[in-house]
Amino acid sequence: MGPKVIEDSRRQFLIQSMTGVSAAWLAASWPEIAAAAETSWGQYTGAWTRFAFFTQAQGATVDAMAAQIFPTTDTPGAKEAQAIIFIDTALVTFAKDQQAVVTAGLDDLSRRVTAQGGRNFESLTTAQQITLLTAIQTTPFFRAIRDLTVMGMFAAPQHGGNFNKVGWKLIGFDDSLNFHTPFGSYDV
Amino acid sequence: MQKYDPSTEVDFVVIGSGAAGGVMARQLSQAGFSVVVLEQGGWGAFGHEQDYNKDELSNRYPADVDKLISDPNLHRNTFRRNAGETATRGGHNYGCVVGGGTVTYGASSWRHLPWEFNEASVFGTMAGTGIADWPISYAELEPYYTMAEWELGISGERIDTPFMAPMSKPYPLPPQPIKSSGALAKLAAGKLGLTVVPNVAAIITEPYKGRGACINCGMCSGYGCQTKSRSSSAVALLPDAVATGKCEIRANAYVREISTDRNGKVTGAVYIDKAANNREVFQKAKVVVLSANGTETPRLLLMSKSARFPNGLANSSGVVGKYLMSGNGGGASALFDQPLNEYKGCVTGAAVLDFVPNDVKGRGFYGGGRMTARGFTSPIAYGLSGVHGAPTWGVAYKKALIEQANRKMVLANFISQMPIETNCVDLDPEVKDAWGLPAMRITSTSHPNDFKAMEFFRDKSVEILKAAGAKEVWADNISDSRGGAHSRGTCRMGNDPKTSVVNKFHRAHDVPNLFVVDGSSFVTGGRNHPTMTISALAFRAAEHLAAAAKTGNVKI
Numbered sequence: 003m004g005p006k007v008i009e010d011s012r013r014q015f016l017i018q019s020m021t022g023v024s025a026a027w028l029a030a031s032w033p034e035i036a037a038a039a040e041t042s043w044g045q046y047t048g049a050w051t052r053f054a055f056f057t058q059a060q061g062a063t064v065d066a067m068a069a070q071i072f073p074t075t076d077t078p079g080a081k082e083a084q085a086i087i088f089i090d091t092a093l094v095t096f097a098k099d100q101q102a103v104v105t106a107g108l109d110d111l112s113r114r115v116t117a118q119g120g121r122n123f124e125s126l127t128t129a130q131q132i133t134l135l136t137a138i139q140t141t142p143f144f145r146a147i148r149d150l151t152v153m154g155m156f157a158a159p160q161h162g163g164n165f166n167k168v169g170w171k172l173i174g175f176d177d178s179l180n181f182h183t184p185f186g187s188y189d190v
Numbered sequence: 191m192q193k194y195d196p197s198t199e200v201d202f203v204v205i206g207s208g209a210a211g212g213v214m215a216r217q218l219s220q221a222g223f224s225v226v227v228l229e230q231g232g233w234g235a236f237g238h239e240q241d242y243n244k245d246e247l248s249n250r251y252p253a254d255v256d257k258l259i260s261d262p263n264l265h266r267n268t269f270r271r272n273a274g275e276t277a278t279r280g281g282h283n284y285g286c287v288v289g290g291g292t293v294t295y296g297a298s299s300w301r302h303l304p305w306e307f308n309e310a311s312v313f314g315t316m317a318g319t320g321i322a323d324w325p326i327s328y329a330e331l332e333p334y335y336t337m338a339e340w341e342l343g344i345s346g347e348r349i350d351t352p353f354m355a356p357m358s359k360p361y362p363l364p365p366q367p368i369k370s371s372g373a374l375a376k377l378a379a380g381k382l383g384l385t386v387v388p389n390v391a392a393i394i395t396e397p398y399k400g401r402g403a404c405i406n407c408g409m410c411s412g413y414g415c416q417t418k419s420r421s422s423s424a425v426a427l428l429p430d431a432v433a434t435g436k437c438e439i440r441a442n443a444y445v446r447e448i449s450t451d452r453n454g455k456v457t458g459a460v461y462i463d464k465a466a467n468n469r470e471v472f473q474k475a476k477v478v479v480l481s482a483n484g485t486e487t488p489r490l491l492l493m494s495k496s497a498r499f500p501n502g503l504a505n506s507s508g509v510v511g512k513y514l515m516s517g518n519g520g521g522a523s524a525l526f527d528q529p530l531n532e533y534k535g536c537v538t539g540a541a542v543l544d545f546v547p548n549d550v551k552g553r554g555f556y557g558g559g560r561m562t563a564r565g566f567t568s569p570i571a572y573g574l575s576g577v578h579g580a581p582t583w584g585v586a587y588k589k590a591l592i593e594q595a596n597r598k599m600v601l602a603n604f605i606s607q608m609p610i611e612t613n614c615v616d617l618d619p620e621v622k623d624a625w626g627l628p629a630m631r632i633t634s635t636s637h638p639n640d641f642k643a644m645e646f647f648r649d650k651s652v653e654i655l656k657a658a659g660a661k662e663v664w665a666d667n668i669s670d671s672r673g674g675a676h677s678r679g680t681c682r683m684g685n686d687p688k689t690s691v692v693n694k695f696h697r698a699h700d701v702p703n704l705f706v707v708d709g710s711s712f713v714t715g716g717r718n719h720p721t722m723t724i725s726a727l728a729f730r731a732a733e734h735l736a737a738a739a740k741t742g743n744v745k746i
Contacts, residue, residue, distance in 0.1 A: 070583070070584065071583040071584065072583070072587075072588060073584065073585055073588060075585060075588065075589075077588075077592070079588070096247075096250075096251035132584065135583075139582075139583070148582065148583050149574060151583075152570070152573040152574050153247065153570050153573070153574070155573055156246075156569035156570045156572070156573045157245075157246065157247040157569075157570055158245050158246070158247060160245075161247050169569070169573075170569060172591075172592055172595070173569060173572065173573075173591065173592065173595035173596065174529060174531070174595055174596045175533060175569050175595075175596075176533075176534075179244055179405070179407040179408070179409065180405045180406070180407060181405070181406040181407070181408065181534040181535065182406070183367045183406075183535075185367070185369050185370060185406070185530075185531045185532070185534035185535055186369060186370030186528070186529055186530040186531035186532065186534070186596075187370060187528035187529055187530065187531075188370035188373040188374050188377075188526070188528065188530060189367070189368065189369060189370050189373055190368045190372070190373045190376065
């Protein structure tokens with residue numbers, strides 16, 4: 003089985019997992035899902051070619067938006083978490099109802115970029131990107147991408163983002179689900 | 191599991207399988223009666239609890255089969271502040287699965303205090319409220335609190351203090367550990383002279399009745415428990431009912447009417463079988479026990495209109511649905527230097543008890559509340575809206591998010607809401623739910639006294655958190671209840687059929703073979719979480735009902 007096949011079957015897993023398959027099934031399938039994620043998504047370099055919802059151009063724009071919403075600093079951000087994969091998957095599963103808002107919002111953003119003489123959002127400077135996003139930050143489109151980006155940081159890795167648990171590591175969240183006292187620094 | 195044909199007249203139909211319904215089903219079937227439980231929710235992971243999902247995203251967007259809580263998009267409801275407004279879309283929801291709200295609740299299991307059963311006599315009433323004495327005393331209910339604690343499995347510490355109800359027997363299980371939030375509350379309590387104790391919870395801390403101790407997973411409130419350590423109706427009560435061979439549980443059975451005959455007696459219930467293309471089924475029964483929760487119970491009575499009961503079943507008083515009391519809050523959050531790691535262990539932590547009793551002269555308002563120390567918001571919820579005093583995206587957002595992570599605690603407070611006649615559940619005249627039934631409409635505005643209480647608790651929370659050494663404290667905005675958890679009071683019990691719906695044994699004044707047992711029976715709300723009192727009332731009601739059925743006082 004070549005990498006491409008693994009990616010596609012991984013995609014299928016994800017989509018199925020969020021469209022009406024029971025939690026029991028999900029739990030039983032996690033080892034396979036995790037294995038698929040290790041082999042295919044570990045190689046993601048920012049040029050994802052098989053989006054489920056986005057066109058290639060849209061995917062690149064949203065990836066750049068996510069990188070401003072949750073930036074890479076001295077610690078990982080949306081890029082390293084591969085939030086774009088989460089967002090893309092979300093828009094064909096639990097966030098399907100936001101497809102129209104996102105498509106219209108991307109068209110509007112694209113017009114704004116063109117109006118200021120830019121080629122596309124992702125090729126603007128960081129300062130230009132932030133100015134543009136600030137101008138639209140109260141729109142339903144921006145709020146949708148903002149929330150999906152944050153979810154892509156902190157949802158469990160099997161949903162596509164939070165790659166290698168980078169989001170959880172940032173906030174010190176241990177997903178062992180089985181703890182002994184003392185829990186924190188002030189415990190009695 | 192025993193199966194009954196719907197045309198077979200069973201002794202009891204119990205509507206609802208939660209804190210009250212589970213007790214009624216278990217006690218009545220163990221007494222030898224035939225029982226059918228009709229639960230509008232699905233099965234959840236009943237009998238295979240290890241499959242409960244701890245994935246936050248899937249929990250947030252569950253597939254229909256995995257839903258544990260009602261979905262306001264389907265169980266549509268509307269809300270308005272007063273009768274002059276047109277109600278708009280509401281977000282009220284409740285546990286909706288075999289086991290009801292106890293499958294996902296935070297499991298706080300406090301008793302009411304003795305004087306909370308006769309507040310009108312002890313403290314007097316107040317203009318604009320329906321404060322009244324209960325028809326039963328604490329002493330009458332005490333043995334059933336004890337029974338509920340031992341049958342269910344409650345952990346806690348019996349402490350001799352006027353802030354806790356006196357107990358004839360200690361809790362069966364030791365309390366949960368004091369987390370960092372509780373330790374910080376204790377630190378402040380030492381300076382301010384306050385009483386801080388571990389939470390009393392329906393969570394077992396040692397093996398009990400074949401179930402294992404809590405493993406402190408932390409994904410607790412809002413999630414099913416994989417280890418069966420939360421003493422829900424689904425693991426602590428319903429399996430015993432099924433084991434009698436006398437009790438059938440039917441999930442996905444959404445009751446739309448309690449049926450009556452021309453003599454005004456109930457004959458059974460008509461339900462929509464959600465799992466069979468919404469076909470209608472009539473289950474015949476000698477007696478109906480209604481335990482559908484403080485909002486669904488009055489709604490079903492109001493939907494069960496007939497020529498004989500034109501205002502809804504058991505509603506000659508006009509009181510069905512009125513005196514709704516939901517939860518009110520008001521507290522504060524604070525940031526500390528070191529990690530608290532509140533995501534480990536049960537969400538609800540230690541309790542500050544000093545402001546439970548009334549102190550009208552001292553505090554300037556009637557009522558009180560219990561303060562709880564806690565801290566955890568799960569990772570997605572934290573990222574979306576858990577960061578204080580920062581933008582919602584960008585470098586500054588990320589910086590604050592990382593700095594505040596695991597270093598915050600909250601004082602969340604549970605405050606008694608006054609019973610007010612105009613705060614109510616009724617049927618929306620326009621909106622229907624996804625099954626074509628009239629949507630629930632909630633009308634609610636808290637009493638001015640309740641706002642004073644919320645402000646007091648918010649300010650007190652700030653004071654305690656500062657005394658605990660917080661680096662920064664954020665006071666909550668005060669906001670009025672919009673329904674939701676802890677709804678009660680809507681079929682109040684009393685001795686007078688003109689002013690109450692059920693008598694002191696939960697029998698409907700108007701209908702001899704209808705019993706209403708759940709949070710709707712409350713007369714006043716109490717400062718503490720309602721579930722333990724619901725459980726105790728149900729154990730008492732079941733004992734009475736079984737005895738009455740055996741002696742012919744209730745015809746079986």
